Amino acid sequence: MKNFDAINHLKGKSLYIDDFPLPEGTLHAVIFDSKIAHGKILSLNIEKAKLIEGVYAVITAKDIPNENQIGGIILDETLLAENEVHFIGEPIAIVVAKSVQIARKAAKEIEIEFHKLEVIIDPRDAFAKNSLIVSPIIFSSGNVNEAFKECDLVVEGSIDSGAQEHLYLETQGAISIPVEENKIKIISSTQSPTAVQKQAAKVLGVAMHQIEVDVLRLGGAFGGKEDQATAWAVMSCLAAKILNKPVKLVLSREDDLRMTGKRHPYSSDYKIGLMKNGKIIAYEVTFYQNAGAVADLSTAVLERTLFHTTNSYFIPNVKATGISCKTNLPPNTAFRGFGGPQGMFVIESAIVKAASLLGLPVSEIQKTNLLVDNNSFYYGQVVKNSQAVNSWVEAEEKFNSKLIIEETQDFNNKNKLYKKGISFMPICFGISFTSSFLNQASALVHVYTDGSVGISTAAVEMGQGVNLKIASVASNILSINVDKIRVESTNTTRVANTSPTAASSAADMNGNATLIACTTILNRLKDFAKIALSATENDVITIVDESVLLNNQKTELDWKNLIQKAYFNRISLSAQAFYATPEVHFDRKTNQGSPFAYHVYGTAITTATLDVIRGTYKIDSVKIIHDIGESLNTNVDLGQVEGALVQGIGWMTMEEIKYSDEGKLLANALSTYKIPDIYSAPENIEVQFLENSKNASAPLNSKAVGEPPLMYGIGAYFAILEAIKSAKPNKDFIISAPITPEKVLIALQG
């Protein structure tokens, strides 16, 4: 089954925010933002801008009817800056005009004076100045100090990883339409319809039922529209409220790059202790997270870094400290992996360093320490149904890793100008929101009298195929053709109090809710069919491929006339269902608990070729065994694995975000910020799904897929690093990620 949404994509008929037909009289909004990274606003003069013909309003903080506050977790984020600005790109005013061009022209006429304050862009600098989002968070188990004393080798080091721009191809945007007195409908490109609804209601000072949020689809999001889609939607809504006219606000690429946050850069210190045989006994790590100017989701991201500090390995003594540092950059935010990749990158770096000192192959240390059932994660969750060893061994065998290693060595012996490197990258990623209350979802299923089905859930379609998966679940339960099923837009009037489509869990939770709702309807239909077919209590009714069976025999009833008859007999053909992931819990006082419904595992083997003269490289192949459980749709899941992998490779290799000391984004356009193109994706990606993996926690034994495979991309960094070491065996390298050609050449030649 293929993604039905794709048919319209291919014809160019799918609508994104910028494509919606606009109601008559729709106005266009442009943001006036801060040009300095930190300072007090001394004066703001909007009068000239207002006088420009075609301008309807210039809205500032003063015009906000209720609260100027949109912070999600911590209330530290204004919609529009009032007295002080904290990063370049921080919104100060909304210019609303007849056209985008006029609004842009008017924005240039706004006059502002600042008193500049000190700018911090480095997280360690922020820490030294006690500029923190929250107090440091510490997770620990065992006793690292005692354990280090027992170790044969203790290694310390520091390593940094960089930011990453989401680069969803569709930029941020929303359209707000006053529907009638006291109600506004927002069409938003958001992963969090309820967050938009809630914040809009708060800013406007109206009840949530006066705001309707509708999300048809997103042109990519990757976490970038989880928290950071809200501001634009609320701004358009505010303008619509003030002017009582429809207002469209779509960011240009340039504005989007400048104003929105990225994946958090981290600077980390580690200390790892091992025995001679490669067994890791103790691991201590401090993460300095660059949160940017406000909290956004930083604390939750940091927490997930702590959850994934030990990746796929069992380590008895661990102490991990997470420090969320407040800097004068745009607020960094959710990005596929949500802090997990940053944590895993550090432990992998530590293992690589330890391996060279112990004289062991990196892969031997990795394999020796893989998680097995009944190990405990250091935050207390007991490992169940571990696929860490299975996926590693299956990768070794299916891809003949011995041969790959031999070939690599052989190549390196024969070549001087080019060197190859190989890496193993095991992953282990927990599924569930770590804020346990978010692990809830609902579905509303209608069967119409012609037998067609409409489903609404909390899940937002953004290319990940969640609609198809939900339809698959419904098709499976109702035993009807998927063509009969339509998954509707995500709308707060149909499904309320939604959790964001995030944490890879939307298909799991909304799929389960859909499963429950469909089962409710199915049971009603079966009960009714018994009556309609004059069956007895002990007879068994089933619906198979749109036919109603009585004790496995076909009857005169098929799906369509069953529905018709049920309707005339006043059987409810709709059901609403709720799903809450069972048993997940985490105590933030002790930082212990069992926050995940289950874990996703896998292993990637990556090979890279380095051009020793030029300092450039190519990822030759990535071969992956990925634990998908029983795939709900192999086409969709394969696409998720491949896409996440390349996004991870981009983060580790070419995607480089740089800010000037004044906090100005230097990679501020697609001409300077490069994401993988068709040529920089690995020449050969081979993905096989792990055999015999089952999972009772997700619909039909499936497993979540959105985020975990991104972390295979970390393998690219280490494959390149191995190639560099092969070119310069006697040098010691500390190269921060991304490992750009510049850093490679300086390592080789500098």
Next chain:
Amino acid sequence: MDQKLEFILNNKSVSVEINVAKTLLDFIRNDEGLKGTKEGCREGDCGACTVLLGEIVNNKLKYKSINSCLFPIGKAAGKHIVTIEGLNDENNYLTPIQKEFNEEGASQCGFCTPGFVNSLTGYVIENNKLEFHKAENAIAGNICRCTGYASIKRATENVIEKIDNLNISGFDRIKSLVDENFLPKYFLEIEKRLVILGKNELNDNLSKNIIGGGTDLFVQKAESLLTEEISFSNNGKLNEIKVCGNNICIGGSVTIEQVKNSPIILKYFPTIDLHLNLFASLPIRNSATIAGNIVNASPIGDSTALFLALNSNLTLNLLENKRIVKLSEFYKGYKNLDLQKGEFLEEISFEIPNPNTKFNFEKVSKRTYLDIASVNTAIKIETENNLIKSVFLSAGGVSPIPLFLKNSSNFLTNKIINTELVLEVLNIVQSEISPISDIRGSAEYKRILLNQLIKAHFIKLFPELINVEEMI
């Protein structure tokens, strides 16, 4: 500046009075309401806005992909513009290309998808013999953030296999593709309609601000171009690559892609297409002109490095008064040219290389393709028994202007090529450059990189004379 334009958009004849500097993207989306063409970046770096441009070239209808965000509508006069809506099957089925994309899951969020379909369709129309790596090159200007390209590559392979199996003739390719539902039926009439439309290009007065491809101008100043007097250089005379005496002459409106495919150029520079693949992307190369790249005077321009090493001359034309300037003397300072007001670059010419001449171009950027170089360099070197008779070495990204490395070239002349010589010249190279740190790399990096790329020239061109150990 409004002018009357006539062209064909999909199956529709368009006649409008319009500002010729308006981008084709805005016209398609806002004036025509065709929303399948997406805006992703407005600087030709994502390909979401890719459309096809059909025109009669040498009495034959030809199609090429272009980035509509950087294409002034004035240049559409007399042409056929094809958007995704114009490729869709008239009976609402998927075309075979769309079908393969669907089968392989090559469309996830879908925002980039119409651009890919356009690029690949353009490739299929224009090439009788399909090859995967060429098809890949045709879609390499399209960025996808979702798929990691694996499914797109599979779909592309399937499309090629499908067409190979159909045995579509090259004779009337458009008809064959219409018969096999790759294109809707109206394509059969386009050639005729374009002929009737005639050479409906704008009558240009080339003394006004001349826009070549516009692929950088529309990134830098699209808004202000709307208020300027402009003209376009797509003038027949300037659109030729020819041999003139002992020289090869490239007209001022010749695009990079024309150079890449020119039999004349390929005869003397058989590897030029590999070098030119490193320039931008196909849709950009289809629009961008060599002359535009030279006059743009970016210190890191790819064409400038290449043509400096060819020791090129420029013919400048001011109201038909012509003068010749050496490219190596054309740049006076950062973006400061030996070019008078009203004067335009009519022709670039360089000597036909003799059989003892070798040429190489090197470029390193963060991303190998569709990226601006950190450093680039080109070399043309004539030798006799390992003795350098003449050499022209250029470098980009290491100075305020595209640099001809004069001292280094002089130093190398009349010397025997060996490892020591190459290592020695690097000192002179370093004394000629003054790189600055910017987003494309630190000054330190650019210095190291240029040395490495000069080594690479010699390793590549004279492998038997160079001791690789000492180069690493």
